[in-house]
Amino acid sequence: SKPWTVPALAEAKRQGRKLVMLTAYDASFARVFDAHGVDLILIGDSLGMVVQGHDSTLPVTVDHIVYHTAAVARSLNRALLVADLPFQSDATPERALDASIALLQAGAEMVKLEGAGHKLEVIRFLSERDIPVCAHLGLTPQSVLKFGGYKVQGRDEAAARQLKADAAAVAAAGASLLVLECVPSALAAEITQAIGIPTIGIGAGPGCDGQVLVQHDFLGIDTGHRRPKFVKDFLAEGGSIAGAVQAYAAAVRDGSFPDAAHSY
Numbered sequence: 001s002k003p004w005t006v007p008a009l010a011e012a013k014r015q016g017r018k019l020v021m022l023t024a025y026d027a028s029f030a031r032v033f034d035a036h037g038v039d040l041i042l043i044g045d046s047l048g049m050v051v052q053g054h055d056s057t058l059p060v061t062v063d064h065i066v067y068h069t070a071a072v073a074r075s076l077n078r079a080l081l082v083a084d085l086p087f088q089s090d091a092t093p094e095r096a097l098d099a100s101i102a103l104l105q106a107g108a109e110m111v112k113l114e115g116a117g118h119k120l121e122v123i124r125f126l127s128e129r130d131i132p133v134c135a136h137l138g139l140t141p142q143s144v145l146k147f148g149g150y151k152v153q154g155r156d157e158a159a160a161r162q163l164k165a166d167a168a169a170v171a172a173a174g175a176s177l178l179v180l181e182c183v184p185s186a187l188a189a190e191i192t193q194a195i196g197i198p199t200i201g202i203g204a205g206p207g208c209d210g211q212v213l214v215q216h217d218f219l220g221i222d223t224g225h226r227r228p229k230f231v232k233d234f235l236a237e238g239g240s241i242a243g244a245v246q247a248y249a250a251a252v253r254d255g256s257f258p259d260a261a262h263s264y
């Protein structure tokens with residue numbers, strides 16, 4: 001099938017076709033993911049935790065993301081490549097533009113950044129300059145110091161209202177995609193219905209337009225970090241890396257993953 005494009009993502013949402021996303025950090029895993037049905041690959045700053053062994057994503061730099069983006073880009077034929085703007089590389093529009101140029105020149109086709117608030121100006125600045133942006137709301141891991149840990153977001157009524165307003169605002173600012181992390185299923189479904197851009201859930205229930213998992217979690221690798229409720233080991237089910245990808249892609253597309261046991 002044809003390579004993914006940014007406009008095709010919105011078209012998939014209109015047609016009700018689910019988007020299948022995984023993180024990857026190197027060419028060989030990404031090759032298998034791409035060959036067996038993954039639509040989007042994310043070079044997540046989760047690499048700080050699962051590749052570099054840190055306790056958070058804060059030590060990750062633009063150069064680190066560039067290195068892994070370039071490696072993954074060499075092996076993709078079909079999947080759209082999204083790369084994270086790491087901690088504070090998006091603190092101002094100008095910094096975010098410089099970092100995004102580096103990521104796109106390494107092979108990324110979209111950049112992802114966490115939050116709304118002052119980040120709305122950053123999203124607008126990048127998208128006006130034809131840099132596709134994926135927003136990320138809910139549990140934003142770069143906010144771990146402020147949150148005091150990795151916790152489900154949007155649980156009370158005021159927080160849910162704020163999250164809904166932020167989701168509408170990132171879409172209005174020009175984001176092409178929205179990751180919702182650790183958000184109650186009903187709230188994520190409501191946001192998905194309310195906005196025109198596709199939502200990608202991780203710990204956000206089955207009502208999103210697509211799903212993402214971290215490569216190591218999806219393969220059941222013990223990273224030394226606490227394993228969240230939404231994680232499922234697809235290697236156990238698929239029997240091989242290729243089989244795991246096929247099982248995950250099929251489960252996302254038929255709506256059987258995530259189920260209630262893997263949601264909030």
Ligand code: KIV
Binds near residue numbers: 023043213
């Ligand atoms: O860094 C990452 O892997 C992410 C996903 C969990 C969405 O941001």
Ligand code: NA
Binds near residue numbers: 044046057084141
């Ligand atoms: Na990330």
